[in-house]
Amino acid sequence: MTLEGGLRILLADDHAVLRAGLRRLFESAGARVVGEAETGEQACRLHAELQPQVLVMDLSMPGMGGIEALRRVRQREAGARVVILSMHESATFATQALRAGALGYVAKSAVADELIEAVRQAAQGRVFVSAAIAQRMASSRSLPAADPATQLSSREFEIFRLLAEGHALDAIAARLYLSSKTVANHQTLIKQKLGVTTPIELVRLAIQHGVVTG
Structure with missing residues (x-):
């Protein structure tokens, strides 16, 4: 499977070995990797530059x-045009990524052809979700209304995920370049939207929906 016209791709992943493998994959398919990022901040900067x-x-x-x-x-x-390549195979992450504007969502466990197809479709402005993820998204339609994928904005979801992982408010604020007061306000709104009142309930809900592992 090939990519037409020397498609220009930017890679963003914190694992150098994976980036090297992706570079070989895309270049063997006829694309050109124009840059690599290790963090979200670098991805934003390089996307604007390149x-x-x-x-x-x-x-x-x-x-x-x-x-x-x-x-x-x-x-x-x-x-x-952004394709997410993630270890997270839950419908919650895929739904959030697509709602935030991604055109593709592919699990890292997927075959190479699915990733190349996702990039091809994204380059043409079309959405592509790998088969396994698409099945989970279809099944998730029967989940309770408290599903964080449907109740939270992309920023709220990221704060929800970090809270569920046990990060303190100040640490979350530093990671997202927000004030601690802003994060605290988001935390209050997240709890209201999801119908939880305690940190334990928040973590339990995150585990239920595959946002964090138990």
Whole structure:
């Protein structure tokens, strides 16, 4: 499977070995990798500098992370074409990524052809979700109304994820370049939207929906 016309791709993942493998994959398919980022901050900066046709990005990176980086890239350039390549195979993450503006969502466990197809479709402005993720998204339609994928904005979801992982408010504020007061306000709103009152309930809900592991 090939990519037409020397497609210009930016890679964002904090694992150098994976980036090297992705570079070989895309270049063997006829694309050109114009840059590599290790953090969400670098992804935002390089996307603005290099203007790739497609950004292939992980969600779990140091710093602000992929969802927030995706939100900021799209905020700066509404037509940005982003494919998420993630270890998270839950429908919740995929739904959030697509709602934040991603055109593709592929699990890292997927076959190479699915990733190449996702990039091809994204370059043409079309959405592609790998088969396994699409099945989970279809099944998730029967989940309770408290599903964080449907109740939270992309920023709220990222704060929800970090809270569920046990990060303090000040640490979350530093990662997302927000004030502690802003994060605290988001925390209150998140609890209201999800119908939880305690940290334990918040973590239990995150585990239920595959946002964190138990």
